[in-house]
Amino acid sequence: MRPLTIGLICEGKTPPDKRVPLTPKKCVEAESTYPGLQIVVQESAIRCFKDQEYRDLGITVRPDVADCDILMGVKEVPVNQLIPGKTYLFFSHTVKKQPANRELLRQVLKKNITLIDYELLTNEQGERIVAFGRWAGIVGAYNGLLTYGRKHGLYELKPAWQCVDMEDMQEEFFKVKKLPPIKMAVTGTGRVAQGAVEVLNRMGLRQVSVYDYLYHDFREPVYTQLRSSDYNRRRDGRVWDTPDFHRYPEEYESTFGKFLPVTDLLIACAYWHPAAPRLFEEADTRRPDFRINTIADVTCDVNGSIPTTKRASSIPAPAYDYNCQTGELEPAYSGPSNITVMAVDNLPCELPRNASRDFGRQLLDNVFPHLVGAADGHLDDVVERAIIARAGRLTERYQYLSDYVAE
Incomplete structure (x- = not known):
């Protein structure tokens, strides 16, 4: 050459x-x-x-x-x-x-x-x-657990950006000992989602099937990983077809509603097309059975698949609250009935x-x-x-x- x-x-x-x-x-x-x-x-x-x-x-x-x-x-x-x-x-x-x-x-x-x-x-x-996707998932999942711990006063983790590297961040995992038997849902199967799952596995959290997640209770914290077919379906009732979903996302509707009553922490890692359905709507957050109280929106599509992601957050101030009754944003951790959202849009920069x-x-x-x-x-x-x-x-x-x- x-x-x-x-x-x-x-x-x-x-x-x-x-x-x-x-x-x-x-x-x-x-x-x-x-x-x-x-x-x-x-x-x-x-x-x-x-x-x-x-x-x-x-x-x-x-x-x-x-x-x-x-x-x-x-x-x-x-x-x-x-x-x-x-x-x-x-x-x-x-x-x-x-x-x-x-x-x-x-x-x-x-x-x-x-x-x-x-x-x-x-x-x-x-x-x-x-791509940097794997590291977005790694930091996003970590930030999700950090946010959940702060919201409920369970533990305090050092922010990822204050860690020297991944090995330093892993030392923080051992502080997560007071996690109650919550359920966590990870959406997606790509690089970002695999990064998130990598962290959950390293933290010793148990993965369960989608069926068990929906219909069984556990005495320990668990998570499940959701494919697009787990929370979407064709509007006309035809059988699921992944290539068709990617080609014609407007022909599909969300079935994520069945996960709302059983999920505590949502880690959103799935790619979202603007023509695809949202996971849920703002009105759903006012349902009596809406259980999600913490969201780590790793993909950070503002006003996208997660309607409570009204803006991106920053590395120094990674979280904010969404008031389900008013639809307004409030300071992070300001109300127990609020949904706390982590929506940093440059997560790999933290490591x-x-x-x-x-x-x-x-x-x-x-x-x-x-x-x-x-x-x-x-x-x-x-x-x-x-x-x-x-x-x-x-x-x-x-x-x-x-x-x-x-x-």
Whole structure:
């Protein structure tokens, strides 16, 4: 391969994100795997891996990386920091026409930038090959138990963001000894949900079948993991068909009502399409048999699948209360009859070193073989599918964004 330089940019979004695409050791591995590849790190005072940790392993760290062939970050790049004519990789959050990032994509086009979005890197089956989802689930489940403990005065856990890493967070698990025989429901089966289940298992909590969860009582805390078919059905009564549900979610209705009288803590990890049914409605929270009092909305779709998620919360202030009688939000833990909601929308940032290590592994295994090949002009489908804009023009796959960026 011809010489190729990749620059790891300093994250510029506010609030700051401490994650990085490649850790120091992953940079060394990448350079040793691909002769001709050099990785240059832009100086950063906020990154979870310090500049000196890169320098100690022989990786170049300097104030400016504008001369690199590819610029790689994590979150959206502020528009005033975009460098004309460059190739970028980051999560742009534009393909769903998110209003907050309309100007970002406009400036990408105006400045003749080539934008590759991590979210769009997929295999032949359409499955994403790089994601932080597992860590969203891990931190989300932990935060859910932390929130439940605080709400009921059972125990106090150190927030995940104050833990050095996953191992430090696990030490906090041992404090969860006073958990009553509550029932917890985890929605979803993807990366996010598996991360949540990983935490519950490490905490020694027992998993039960959906049937037992619904119809049996237990003398210990238990959880169940729900697939889409466990809480949705076709409106016309036809048999469940998962591909059909993903293709025509508007043809389905929620059956989550049967879980409302038996669930104490809901950990929502399932992907939700705006055309799909909500799990429940605000009116349901006023039902006499509505039992849920704590919700960890890991997916954090505001006004989405969980109607009590009225806004995203923040890492320093992760929870708020929903008053079921008024429908208004109140300070966290302000009333025993309120539902306490944890809806942090950047959960992996709470364990940035672990999340960065995992993400870097995925990049090296699943993306770099295709990305480095692109340096020789041989773009394969994996990279092509993820290019939203090339040299300032929307690619054919993403022409539907034309009206989104129209002035």
